[in-house]
Amino acid sequence: MKQAPSAPAPGHAPATKAPAPRAAGTATRRGDRIFLGLSRGSGILLLAVMAAIAVFLSYRAILAISKDQGNFLTTFEWDPNSTEPVFGIAVLAFGTVVSSVIAMVIAVPVAVAIALFLTHYAPRRLSGPIAYVVDLLAAVPSIVYGLWGALVLVPHMNGLFSWLDTYLGWTGIFSWQGGPARSMLTVGILLAVMILPVITNVSREVFRQVPKAHEEAALALGATRWEVIRMSVLPFGRSGVISASMLGLGRALGETMAVATVLSPTFDIQASLLDPGGGTFAQNIASKFGEANEQGRDALIASGLVLFVITLLVNGAARMIIARRKEYSGANA
Template identity: 60%
Template sequence: MATPLRIRTDEPSLRSPSRRHGGGESLFRRASTAAGVLLLLIMAAIAVFLVVEALPALRANRGNFLTTLTWEPNGSQSFGIAALAFGTLVSALLALLLAMPVAIGVALFISHYAPRRLAGVLGYVIDLLAAVPSVVYGLWGVVFLVPAVQGPFRFLNEHLGFIPLFGGDTVAGRSMLTAALVLAVMILPIITAVSREVFLQVPRTHEEAALALGATHWETIRIAVLPFGRPGVISAAMLGLGRAMGETIAVALIFPATFDISLRILTPQGNSIAANIANGFGEATPIGRGALIASGLVLFVITLLVNMGARLIVARRREYSGAAA
């Protein structure tokens, strides 16, 4: 009875075998914790260094940073963020509005409508398109879209001009809506890719349960697929919105770089914080650089707020927590 197994060294015992791995375990745990902490430090550093480099310019500002509607840090040293922030938000939201329904449709098409064999290929195509660089989309926007939209815009302006959104005296290819269209095309692949992944992860049994209740294809999707995928779709939208707001080169090429606050999305006006940084960085004086960094700080804060909002929505529905260990 009660043979002390520890003595037989070739047999596993309660104490011996883990000795060899004790080092690996704590090293691995520490390395992974350190990586996480490093991310926190980087985030903190971004905020700190942007503030440090923005402060001198903000002190030198002769205008009001929040309300002034011009951006002349190099000359008169008077600049304000209002018009830029407005343009950033409106163009990004407009783009999301345009992209979301299409993206969800495409994701559903690939995950639940397209023939199984074709689905793989289509998914691959969308994956590759997610990789098309933004500067290419920007080129396409300027060369192709700006001239192409003028006709439809004029039509909208003539027939729906009583809606303030489409109102205004002049209509131009370089406008808020064109920028939003390009942004929508640009964020579409990423929203689609993420949503499709989530839709594909819906357990087969959930769908079969719905089908067994006599649900049609669409009802199955509504009952089983969409609720399951909702947190994923929200985070997809979040990624899309973040990309749209921070998108720089494409909108820098399209926006006419005005400093107005107007919801007339067909008129030749519009600008964004990111576009302004790209356009202004080349000839910026030290004060000008500081002012651009200050505007970048604002962009940082806006995206932070948007993400926190989205995060709250997702957190409320985070019912699938995989690993419990």
């Protein structure tokens, strides 16, 4: 004899079937669908804009290079406005890379040290005003940095150049002939000052996200404050510091007015970092665009394409470095 199903006990609701899990990337609510569509559309639009820029630069660069009477990669001359144009990017590539490397070597250690001081050493009433000043430095326009570099930094670099020539002049890289201090080293120092607030702000925010449990565990094991930073803070924030450095490097690679104001406008490569001369992609475009004819503008666009490719390669390298350090990301902490 079959037993009838028992009624649910009083006060207990009948069991309901659990809803089936939704597949990843799907949305059921109207607001979710709208937000998903806008997000996807924004990403696709960004890719389309980047592709359009690349196509435009490539097309105009091909037009310019096809008329170049020299080697675009190795020629140490820039004369695209003549009837037989001759131009190359050797000087520009050298100046862009060297000035950016100098800026990064100076700015990254100082920025990381400032960020660590503000987050782990300075008292709150002192770290607040310092952080506020750093934020203000990040908002200063480039032309203001350029004027400061030309009127203040360049006249006061003679002492440093003399010291470097006395003690390191035998290397050839730091030999000085006594000319004006409008050189690659001065530009690198100016760029370091400009990118310092960007790297400091991002690194400071990354260090603030370090789990307190990690630091307290290290302190409980008897670690000193520096050992806590070395074992817990720096490994956790390594990918963030790399990202901050890449942001600063992007600004250093593309800086225009500050470099054009400080650097001596001579199209050559000096063996010494203290001798005037050199150039960068952005500085050359800014200074030569006004006097360029159609062929000259195409040549400048071709140099801009090279800067565009260098920036993409730098960002790609940064992404690869961060991907290899996933164990230090905040998501896996």
